Amino acid sequence: MLEADVFTILPPGERKVEAIVLDGPMPAGLVYKVQIGAFRFPISEELFSDMTPVTGETVGNGMVRYMAGMFTEYGNADNAKGQVRDRGYRDAFVVAYMNGKRISLTEARVAQGAPPIPGALAQNRPEIVPSVNVIPTPAAVVETTPIQLRPATTPVVVPAAPEDEAAVLAKYPASAQEVVSAFAPASNAVDYYNVSGAAPAKQVETIKGLFFTVQVGVYSKPVALDKLFNISPLNSELTETSKVRYTTGVYLDTEKARVRKDATVAFGVKDAFVTAYLNGKRIPVRDARALLARFGNGVLADPALATP
8 A cells, every 4th residue: 555655846947858667566455646747658757757656558449548656646646646737748647546456536636535636527537538628828929019918818627538659640741851852932031021120030930840838929920028027038920810929948858948037927927838849830739749759860950050
């Protein structure tokens, strides 16, 4: 029986690469874990090397679920879930096991004689695990004359079934070489930023491969550096609605991007968040993780472009 929580999240920048044990024995009794994600293809141990222990569980449909830590109480697991999400794993959620068998959170609470968790989703079939995705409030759209932040909206919480990694990858070419070779920027891709007085920025439309960055804000046109909290380095992107989206940094892993996000919040961008780009186009961070897990470093942007 588990007598104490087992979980360590490493300080920013630190990594501890350990073998991920698949289908290992579990303590008797009730155990909570934090599910980080589920993948159909083998992943590198480095992907989750910022926390320990991380274990894997194979399921009948060929997927492998990856879990962090072991906890005696739901509240402790829920706190760890917040830490895991802060590292960029935005779909992480708490799961429960009784004597090594996956059970619903409702069943776990009943077993402990505790009240149900408000809003908890019942897990009637262990192999089908619902999750709750929080749609992040985008960084504020800022008009330039005058500069005014539009009011932030309340994040919307909607239930959603986790998307199969195979379905995610089906949207992309079948190899890393094909993914990066698909890069074909338009000849006028950076013309929108040829504006006098605009803040120095790298146009994401010119960056081949996959990288992570942190959104600073969306403006009606290119703006001066002092309008962007003097944050540097900056990237720019022309959106489909002809606005200019600013981000900061080019990072090849989510941990460095998360550290940059915290720094950006400290600069004053309270709703900064980590995002990802592939071949000059923004993609969901979930897709970026799946591509990294499948193809490894071969899909990443040129390391020479990365922010130190």
